[in-house]
Amino acid sequence: MQNICQNVCKLTRQVGSFIKNEQLNFSSAKVEIKGKNDFVSYVDKAAEQKIIDGLSVLIPESGFIAEEGTSTKKGIEYNWIIDPLDGTTNFIHGIPCYAISIALMRNDKLILGVIYEINQDECFYAWEGSKAYLNEKEIHVSTTKILADSLLATGFPYYDYQYMEEYMELFKHFMNHTRGLRRLGSAATDLAYVACGRFDGFYEYSLSPWDVAAGAFIVQQAGGRITDFKGNEDYVFGKEIVAGNSAFFDEFLGAVKTYIN
Ligand code: IPD
Ligand code: CA
Numbered sequence: 244m245q246n247i248c249q250n251v252c253k254l255t256r257q258v259g260s261f262i263k264n265e266q267l268n269f270s271s272a273k274v275e276i277k278g279k280n281d282f283v284s285y286v287d288k289a290a291e292q293k294i295i296d297g298l299s300v301l302i303p304e305s306g307f308i309a310e311e312g313t314s315t316k317k318g319i320e321y322n323w324i325i326d327p328l329d330g331t332t333n334f335i336h337g338i339p340c341y342a343i344s345i346a347l348m349r350n351d352k353l354i355l356g357v358i359y360e361i362n363q364d365e366c367f368y369a370w371e372g373s374k375a376y377l378n379e380k381e382i383h384v385s386t387t388k389i390l391a392d393s394l395l396a397t398g399f400p401y402y403d404y405q406y407m408e409e410y411m412e413l414f415k416h417f418m419n420h421t422r423g424l425r426r427l428g429s430a431a432t433d434l435a436y437v438a439c440g441r442f443d444g445f446y447e448y449s450l451s452p453w454d455v456a457a458g459a460f461i462v463q464q465a466g467g468r469i470t471d472f473k474g475n476e477d478y479v480f481g482k483e484i485v486a487g488n489s490a491f492f493d494e495f496l497g498a499v500k501t502y503i504n
């Protein structure tokens with residue numbers, strides 16, 4: 244699995260340099276609208292095709308859950324979960340925070356995660372039984388013990404407003420009781436930053452499996468905790484996630500539960 248992980252990192256660096264290069268001459272005329280505030284371009288699609296071609300060589304019998312639907316092949320045992328470009332809104336606006344996110348599942352279990360943050364040239368990764376790494380250096384979640392000392396990341400609702408009021412009340416609570424909040428615009432990067440201790444925690448709802456699968460796995464291998472908003476395990480397909488270091492997690496999740504659900 245270590246060998247496969249190294250190859251996935253190499254692949255993300257190759258596809259990352261394609262994405263970075265395309266950004267240089269990118270114009271908004273090339274953007275297609277998938278839904279409200281949901282955008283895509285040939286860059287997302289071409290990147291996904293390159294990723295699927297590369298992963299198909301690594302594990303020929305594997306299947307794919309990929310955002311742009313390039314392949315819907317189902318693997319009996321192994322399935323990749325792919326976001327070829329997480330942070331598309333940043334990409335089309337020329338804001339340099341976007342990433343490639345690739346996870347591997349064996350049956351129902353996550354066994355590998357790679358997130359490549361393209362403009363920082365930072366590759367975060369872990370495989371079954373390993374520590375978590377950033378460009379070959381071991382990483383850990385933060386050691387912050389209380390919410391009052393934490394820096395949090397979130398994603399603002401932008402098309403699904405079902406918890407809008409609750410989200411805003413929770414947001415106010417965190418504005419009052421943490422060091423601050425950030426909205427980077429790439430859930431994969433948010434989770435990678437939790438894994439290496441830059442953020443103490445991250446929460447968001449209305450996410451898809453490709454936004455969170457790799458990051459959730461890497462955070463756990465880095466010593467962190469992940470749940471859905473109820474504190475249960477349904478965070479890959481359940482559309483909501485709370486991630487953080489283990490020391491302050493109960494207090495953090497407690498606040499989320501108090502305001503939402
Ligand atoms: C989005 C980003 C964003 C998050 C959205 C995601 P995309 O992914 O991760 O940070 O708030 O929920 O959909 O569309 O750029 O791949
Ligand atoms: Ca995404």
Ligand code: CA
Pocket residue numbers: 287310326327328329330331
């Ligand atoms: Ca995407």
